[in-house]
Amino acid sequence: MTGSIYETWRAAVTDHRPVSLATVVEGPGTGAKLLVGEGIEPLGTLGDDDLDRVVLRDAVGELAAGTSGVRHYGPHGEAREAAVSVFIETFAPPPQMLVFGAVDFTGALVRVAKVLGYRVTVCDAREVFATTRRFPQADEVVVDWPHRLLARVGDRLGARDAVCVLTHDHKFDVPAIIGALDTEVGYLGAMGSRRTNSERLERLAAEGADMEAVRRRLHAPIGLDLGGRTPEETAIAICAEIIAARTGRTAASLSETTGPIH
Amino acid sequence: MKEIMADLDRWRTQGKRVALARVVDIEGSGPRLPGAAMAVADDGEVAGSVSGGCVEGAVVSEALEILRTGDRRMVTFGYSDDEAFAVGLTCGGTIHLFIEPLDW
Numbered sequence: 001m002t003g004s005i006y007e008t009w010r011a012a013v014t015d016h017r018p019v020s021l022a023t024v025v026e027g028p029g030t031g032a033k034l035l036v037g038e039g040i041e042p043l044g045t046l047g048d049d050d051l052d053r054v055v056l057r058d059a060v061g062e063l064a065a066g067t068s069g070v071r072h073y074g075p076h077g078e079a080r081e082a083a084v085s086v087f088i089e090t091f092a093p094p095p096q097m098l099v100f101g102a103v104d105f106t107g108a109l110v111r112v113a114k115v116l117g118y119r120v121t122v123c124d125a126r127e128v129f130a131t132t133r134r135f136p137q138a139d140e141v142v143v144d145w146p147h148r149l150l151a152r153v154g155d156r157l158g159a160r161d162a163v164c165v166l167t168h169d170h171k172f173d174v175p176a177i178i179g180a181l182d183t184e185v186g187y188l189g190a191m192g193s194r195r196t197n198s199e200r201l202e203r204l205a206a207e208g209a210d211m212e213a214v215r216r217r218l219h220a221p222i223g224l225d226l227g228g229r230t231p232e233e234t235a236i237a238i239c240a241e242i243i244a245a246r247t248g249r250t251a252a253s254l255s256e257t258t259g260p261i262h
Numbered sequence: 263m264k265e266i267m268a269d270l271d272r273w274r275t276q277g278k279r280v281a282l283a284r285v286v287d288i289e290g291s292g293p294r295l296p297g298a299a300m301a302v303a304d305d306g307e308v309a310g311s312v313s314g315g316c317v318e319g320a321v322v323s324e325a326l327e328i329l330r331t332g333d334r335r336m337v338t339f340g341y342s343d344d345e346a347f348a349v350g351l352t353c354g355g356t357i358h359l360f361i362e363p364l365d366w
Contacts, residue, residue: 005366010271013264025286025360031334033366044366068296070287070358085336087286087360089297091264262291 005035005044009091012037016093016119018066020059022046027084028075036060050076051084059088066092066160094119095160098153099138100146100176101167102129105191108231109164110138112239118162123149125172146176154183162242164222165190174203181213187242189222197221224251263299269309270301270364279304280364281325285312286336290355301364304329312359313339325361334362 005021012019019037024030029047036042036059046052054077062068068089074081097113099106102124113120114137123142124130130143142149146165157163163180165173165188173190177200180188192200197220205211223237224244244251254261263270263284273280285298293314300310300318302325311318317339324337340356 006270006364010267013267023360023362025336031362031366070296087284087296089263089284089286260291 005033008040008043009035012040013091018063018090018092020063020088020090022055022059022086022088025070025085025087029084034059036063038063046084046086048076053077055086055088062088062090066090092160095162096121096157097162097164098123098146098149098157100124100163100165100172101169101191102126102131102134102141103166103168105166105231105234107135107137108235109166109238110135112232112235113162116239116243121149121153124167146172147179150176150179150183154179154185157183157185159184159186160246161185162187163189164238166222168192168196170200170203173200174207174209177204177214177218178207178209181210181217187219187245188217189219189238189241191222192220194221219245263297266299266301266310269307273301273303273307274364278307279329281329281361282364283312283321283325283337283359283361285357286360287358288355289340289357292355292357294357300325302326302329313357317357321359321361328361329363332363334360336360 009019009021017037019035022034024032024046032046033044034042034046034052034055035044036056042056046055051073054073058071070085070087072082073084075083094117097118097120099109099122102122106122110120119139121140121142122135122138123144123146125145127143130141132141135141163185165176167173168191177190204214219241223234224241226237228234228237281302283300285294285296287296294312298312300312300321302308302322308322312321328334337359
């Protein structure tokens with residue numbers, strides 16, 4: 001097996017570079033492949049130059065949208081024909097989670113986030129707490145103020161990503177939340193008791209945060225109301241809320257609801 | 263396919279021949295989305311999954327057959343399938359798999 005398409009795909013996925021792999025699944029040349037990705041020359045061929053050109057365009061589209069699916073073409077890439085079926089599979093880089101605050105709950109949240117496939121960064125300005133030894137499963141541990149990390153990486157955050165603020169310390173939390181609201185991050189949550197939370201909201205208002213955006217985007221106190229107490233249970237409640245926020249579902253038990261599950 | 267990369271690499275290193283089955287399309291209720299992948303080595307070792315466990319056994323037989331013949335193709339499993347396969351999805355959905363030798 002020389003497999004240069006496999007090897008190129010493998011290298012891209014390992015480096016978290018997005019790629020789309022187009023495979024003819026029905027029609028002439030079944031099994032033929034075309035690999036498309038940022039920073040690589042298109043590799044392979046579906047057996048026809050015009051078909052390659054059209055599928056390349058569609059694969060770039062699927063890549064941008066992060067979606068996968070079967071598309072149908074004529075033998076030379078014609079629209080509204082179905083001689084050739086091509087499965088375009090997109091391999092997106094993992095979503096990112098930034099966890100601010102190297103506290104007791106952080107380790108459990110890192111572990112659960114890894115189960116869900118996140119690339120996890122733990123960030124805390126306090127050097128003694130923010131160590132890789134305490135968070136061996138984190139992909140990255142950064143000693144810095146949260147808002148400074150956000151200023152560096154915030155423009156890379158998108159709808160699939162999450163920011164979880166666990167510090168419980170207004171001097172860290174408030175700039176972190178204001179910084180996160182400046183990004184396109186899909187989920188933003190902050191930990192704390194109801195009392196901590198109301199004080200934090202006052203501070204946010206005093207610091208000039210866009211309170212309409214706070215109301216719309218900030219999940220605080222963070223997590224679903226599962227009633228758990230341990231760091232692990234709390235981590236599940238946070239990650240469950242992240243999933244429900246993404247899907248727009250109610251997070252009620254399926255036994256209490258009706259309608260399609262997926 | 264990402265999830266089973268470590269197994270694919272190990273089998274390739276060991277010189278095993280491998281068939282790859284990927285979900286390319288689903289209709290109705292289905293537990294796994296397009297892209298869900300399962301691989302079968304020529305000695306019958308299996309990695310990954312393509313459904314909730316309903317069709318994996320049949321996929322192994324198909325994959326081994328495809329390794330023998332080299333005949334890559336779409337395989338459909340569904341509740342109301344035309345008796346071509348004795349298995350279906352208990353959820354009532356239909357899944358379309360593409361199974362091929364991993365020789366690329």
